[in-house]
Amino acid sequence: MSAxxxxxxxxxxxxxxxxxTLRKLMHAALSFAVAFVGLAAFFFLLxxxxxxxxxxxxxxxxxxxxxxxxxxLTRRDVEKDRGFNWSSxxxxxxxxxxxxxxxxxxxxxxxxxxEMPVLTVKHIGEVLMTGYVWPLLCVGLLLTAALIGALxxxxxxxx
Amino acid sequence: xxxxxxxxxxxxxTRASGSRxxxxxxxxxxxxxxxxxxxxxxxxxxxxIVSAALFCIGLLAALSRRHAIFILIGIEMMLAAANLNxxxxxxxxxxxxxxxxxxxxxxxIAISAAEAAVGLALVIAVYRHxxxxxxxQFDQLKG
Numbered sequence: 142m143s144a145x146x147x148x149x150x151x152x153x154x155x156x157x158x159x160x161x162t163l164r165k166l167m168h169a170a171l172s173f174a175v176a177f178v179g180l181a182a183f184f185f186l187l188x189x190x191x192x193x194x195x196x197x198x199x200x201x202x203x204x205x206x207x208x209x210x211x212x213x214l215t216r217r218d219v220e221k222d223r224g225f226n227w228s229s230x231x232x233x234x235x236x237x238x239x240x241x242x243x244x245x246x247x248x249x250x251x252x253x254x255x256e257m258p259v260l261t262v263k264h265i266g267e268v269l270m271t272g273y274v275w276p277l278l279c280v281g282l283l284l285t286a287a288l289i290g291a292l293x294x295x296x297x298x299x300x
Numbered sequence: 301x302x303x304x305x306x307x308x309x310x311x312x313x314t315r316a317s318g319s320r321x322x323x324x325x326x327x328x329x330x331x332x333x334x335x336x337x338x339x340x341x342x343x344x345x346x347x348x349i350v351s352a353a354l355f356c357i358g359l360l361a362a363l364s365r366r367h368a369i370f371i372l373i374g375i376e377m378m379l380a381a382a383n384l385n386x387x388x389x390x391x392x393x394x395x396x397x398x399x400x401x402x403x404x405x406x407x408x409i410a411i412s413a414a415e416a417a418v419g420l421a422l423v424i425a426v427y428r429h430x431x432x433x434x435x436x437q438f439d440q441l442k443g
Contacts, residue, residue, distance in 0.1 A: 161370075189390070195406060196409060208420065226364055250344045250345050
């Protein structure tokens with residue numbers, strides 16, 4: 142196995158585990174951001190540079206900042222989260238065991254990557270504007286609806 | 301687990317350049333000796349294992365935390381694991397010159413960003429009512 146893959150996977154999984162288990166909210170939010178940097182590095186490793194950049198812009202630039210702002214706005218009960226309940230640990234490890242069993246059982250997933258031409262942003266843009274134009278419009282509509290919905294939700298209520 | 305421990309890079313480089321076309325057409329079911337960015341290639345299996353681990357960590361966060369923001373973080377992690385699966389399956393598919401998996405991943409990122417925005421707005425709106433973000437205390441609808 143290649144060294145970058147090992148380093149990135151250890152970084153990503155450790156940061157994700159920290160985000161899931163750290164007791165202070167702000168520390169967990171920052172390690173969530175680190176986990177998503179590692180995920181973007183995975184996308185770079187897989188040859189999908191554009192998706193990696195989009196991941197960094199959207200998750201680190203927008204979602205992590207939103208989470209930090211929400212933590213700061215709801216700071217009044219910043220009391221520590223209580224620890225695990227063991228039933229959730231059991232459920233998560235059972236799901237993990239099932240997934241691992243299915244992955245090892247499937248022979249056709251142990252393939253190496255085929256040769257691939259470099260995926261340029263120009264090609265992605267062309268495909269986005271021809272074959273995927275209706276999904277693109279739907280996503281635009283969805284984002285507008287989400288923006289308006291989020292604004293309506295946090296608007297001051299009339300007394 | 302079948303992970304091809306043999307030295308692959310050297311074996312591939314010693315081939316004559318005339319047989320390059322034959323080497324490109326030859327695609328065994330597993331353990332193809334191929335060079336990729338100068339490093340040995342991890343197989344699809346490893347990416348799926350990492351993605352499954354990330355999904356289960358997200359599931360653990362969503363199930364064990366009592367803080368609404370962290371349940372959202374867990375859901376985001378599960379969605380990100382699904383994105384990693386999309387990209388990995390696209391990269392290891394027989395025809396990666398068609399960017400189908402990339403498109404699905406981009407749309408999925410956009411949708412999960414919208415979900416995060418609405419979810420955090422809900423957290424703030426609920427916090428105004430209850431003055432807490434602990435989901436155990438949102439019990440007004442409980443029968």
